[in-house]
Amino acid sequence: MAPVLVLVEHTDGEASDPSLQTLTLARSFAKGQPLHALLITTPIQSDLEPGRHTILDLAQDLGPRHGVEAAHIAEHEELGSFAPDAWAAVLGQLGDRLDASAMFAAGTDRGNEVMARVAARTGLPLATNCVSVTPGSSVTLTRQRWGGSLLEEALLHSPRPLITVAPHTVPIEAARAETTVERFTPQLKEQELVVRVVERVPPAGGVSLAEAKVVVSGGRGVGSKEGFAIIEELARLLGGAVGCSRVVTSAGWRPHTDQVGQTGTKIAPELYIACGISGATQHMAGCRGAKRILAINSDAEAPIMQNADYAVVGDLKEVVPAISAEIRRQR
Amino acid sequence: MRVLVCVKRVPFTGGKMVLVSDSMALETRHLGFTISPHEECGVEEAVRLIESQKGESVVLTLGPPEAVEQLRDAMALGIDRAIHLQTGGEEWDAEATAAAIVEAIRADEAASGPFDLIFFGNESADSGGYQVGLRVARELARPCVTGLKGLAIEGSSVRCEQEVEGGRDIYAVPTPAVVTVKEGLNLPRYPSVPGRMRAGRKPVVVTTPARSPARLELARLVVPPGQGRRAEILGNGASAAPAVVEMMRKIGVV
Ligand SMILES: Cc1cc2nc3c(=O)[nH]c(=O)nc-3n(C[C@H](O)[C@H](O)[C@H](O)COP(=O)(O)OP(=O)(O)OC[C@H]3O[C@@H](n4cnc5c(N)ncnc54)[C@H](O)[C@@H]3O)c2cc1C
Numbered sequence: 062m063a064p065v066l067v068l069v070e071h072t073d074g075e076a077s078d079p080s081l082q083t084l085t086l087a088r089s090f091a092k093g094q095p096l097h098a099l100l101i102t103t104p105i106q107s108d109l110e111p112g113r114h115t116i117l118d119l120a121q122d123l124g125p126r127h128g129v130e131a132a133h134i135a136e137h138e139e140l141g142s143f144a145p146d147a148w149a150a151v152l153g154q155l156g157d158r159l160d161a162s163a164m165f166a167a168g169t170d171r172g173n174e175v176m177a178r179v180a181a182r183t184g185l186p187l188a189t190n191c192v193s194v195t196p197g198s199s200v201t202l203t204r205q206r207w208g209g210s211l212l213e214e215a216l217l218h219s220p221r222p223l224i225t226v227a228p229h230t231v232p233i234e235a236a237r238a239e240t241t242v243e244r245f246t247p248q249l250k251e252q253e254l255v256v257r258v259v260e261r262v263p264p265a266g267g268v269s270l271a272e273a274k275v276v277v278s279g280g281r282g283v284g285s286k287e288g289f290a291i292i293e294e295l296a297r298l299l300g301g302a303v304g305c306s307r308v309v310t311s312a313g314w315r316p317h318t319d320q321v322g323q324t325g326t327k328i329a330p331e332l333y334i335a336c337g338i339s340g341a342t343q344h345m346a347g348c349r350g351a352k353r354i355l356a357i358n359s360d361a362e363a364p365i366m367q368n369a370d371y372a373v374v375g376d377l378k379e380v381v382p383a384i385s386a387e388i389r390r391q392r
Numbered sequence: 393m394r395v396l397v398c399v400k401r402v403p404f405t406g407g408k409m410v411l412v413s414d415s416m417a418l419e420t421r422h423l424g425f426t427i428s429p430h431e432e433c434g435v436e437e438a439v440r441l442i443e444s445q446k447g448e449s450v451v452l453t454l455g456p457p458e459a460v461e462q463l464r465d466a467m468a469l470g471i472d473r474a475i476h477l478q479t480g481g482e483e484w485d486a487e488a489t490a491a492a493i494v495e496a497i498r499a500d501e502a503a504s505g506p507f508d509l510i511f512f513g514n515e516s517a518d519s520g521g522y523q524v525g526l527r528v529a530r531e532l533a534r535p536c537v538t539g540l541k542g543l544a545i546e547g548s549s550v551r552c553e554q555e556v557e558g559g560r561d562i563y564a565v566p567t568p569a570v571v572t573v574k575e576g577l578n579l580p581r582y583p584s585v586p587g588r589m590r591a592g593r594k595p596v597v598v599t600t601p602a603r604s605p606a607r608l609e610l611a612r613l614v615v616p617p618g619q620g621r622r623a624e625i626l627g628n629g630a631s632a633a634p635a636v637v638e639m640m641r642k643i644g645v646v
């Protein structure tokens with residue numbers, strides 16, 4: 062029976078959460094057809110100490126934990142640094158060899174990019190960032206538009222549906238299957254290695270916006286670059302990161318790396334504090350993952366009031382320093 | 393040097409999404425229009441390249457007659473001329489869009505020589521397919537690097553920087569090449585009044601491509617649930633501070 066094939070992204074012997082979410086959605090789509098996974102790596106050294114998390118352990122685990130019946134490991138010397146055309150070639154070739162009925166990847170930057178390259182080389186349509194998919198002579202699906210602020214129901218007419226799954230929209234569900242692990246060396250052409258990472262610059266350190274437990278953000282209401290001093294102070298007191306809206310980055314008050322939103326960073330803190338931010342859909346697309354949102358706004362009718370859990374109505378220039386003072390007082 | 397940048401006209405939605413009655417499109421009667429911030433950075437980068445390297449910059453859009461507004465906006469910032477692939481305003485899927493763009497690029501290159509660089513947004517603001525640039529690059533057999541936050545021409549190659557989990561991945565590919573870019577690549581300039589005046593006189597070539605049937609076919613749009621909760625008001629002004637800190641204690645962030 063033709064399998065459903067899923068590209069699984071992994072680091073240090075762990076599959077990424079978006080890939081595990083993708084396995085869950087692909088399994089429900091497969092409805093009894095076998096679920097296969099592809100892992101891409103450099104040649105595996107056989108002399109690794111046992112018990113260490115390795116890609117072989119990961120492949121073996123995909124059966125009993127995620128219902129994968131066959132885990133394919135593509136090993137090649139040239140796959141040590143990311144080369145998206147090579148990844149697409151490997152995925153495309155395996156899909157052909159298995160006569161896959163559909164192919165899935167996570168809707169991450171990497172997953173979307175690799176799947177788009179597969180689509181381009183095979184001349185097939187691609188539906189990115191899906192939140193649900195139902196098989197049929199044409200696939201019925203729901204996918205995200207506007208960074209998730211709007212959903213689209215669509216039909217995908219394709220002999221081999223190509224689908225990516227919007228991260229953090231499908232909960233990971235465990236499933237059991239007997240797995241076989243199949244290792245192979247893909248054939249790569251020179252031109253598939255033209256686009257590849259030639260150098261890696263490590264992260265700068267500090268509290269990263271994407272990972273912070275608390276994010277204190279400022280918008281147009283902050284008024285100036287200097288106005289961010291009170292936002293920074295509150296963020297520091299809470300051990301959090303500073304964020305901002307696009308109006309702020311466009312004005313040059315903060316670097317774009319601080320921007321929260323559809324074309325900025327997507328965050329998922331315990332608490333998001335939005336100060337002087339109106340709550341445009343494109344901004345909310347970046348903070349919808351926050352557990353709780355506190356809005357501080359002088360306008361009780363601002364759209365953010367419909368998207369927040371808590372609100373303080375007032376001038377942020379008074380409210381924010383008062384909160385900082387209260388935290389200090391209680392320490 | 394010749395560069396091309398592809399932009400898509402989209403509505404500038406505000407605090408909420410409102411659909412027309414058949415749910416096939418956004419209600420745009422009261423909205424302005426714009427392009428994705430990613431594409432704005434593509435326009436800015438194209439203008440800067442031609443300012444420093446000399447040559448010609450071209451902007452292209454596939455969209456309704458009104459999309460000429462977005463072409464003029466790009467020309468007001470310094471783009472030299474425009475190509476408008478005119479549609480009746482109906483939805484084009486990524487495959488059909490890419491095919492029409494490829495055809496237009498081939499025609500322009502046949503007349504004026506190859507583009508050294510072609511800019512796309514990493515993803516369009518509305519449909520977010522993450523694919524038109526990659527499809528065009530594949531068809532033209534040119535290398536394509538995605539999601540750029542940094543770009544430098546080094547002789548006959550282009551050095552590309554991508555942001556990954558706080559760090560950066562560097563690529564170097566030969567030109568002619570296709571790049572897809574993200575907001576943060578640069579800080580786009582604002583248009584000047586003389587720039588706007590000049591834009592009105594710059595040439596726009598209009599063609600009407602044929603649309604192949606969509607294989608990713610829109611059935612209807614849905615506004616996701618979960619919006620429209622009402623915030624609990626913790627107070628007004630500075631006097632709300634104790635209630636805010638108590639809430640913070642309750643959820644364990646102080
Ligand atoms: C395709 C696309 C992508 C976009 N991507 C993003 C994105 O990634 N991130 C993003 O943020 N935006 C993005 N935008 C822009 C977005 O649509 C809004 O324009 C932007 O978020 C508005 O920023 P703001 O809330 O700071 O400003 P405004 O909308 O002007 O709101 C300012 C708010 O501050 C309040 N205020 C003013 N003074 C005070 C005061 N003293 N005290 C308290 N409150 C005060 C006002 O009541 C108002 O609510 C995008 C737009 C498009 C079209």
Ligand SMILES: Nc1ncnc2c1ncn2[C@@H]1O[C@H](COP(=O)(O)O)[C@@H](O)[C@H]1O
Pocket residue numbers: 398399400401428430431452453454455486489511512513514515516517519520521522523524525
């Ligand atoms: N109708 C269009 N006209 C011109 N360029 C487009 C159009 N649609 C998409 N593009 C370009 O392709 C990029 C990626 O689009 P997408 O694949 O829809 O995410 C966009 O950022 C634009 O640069």
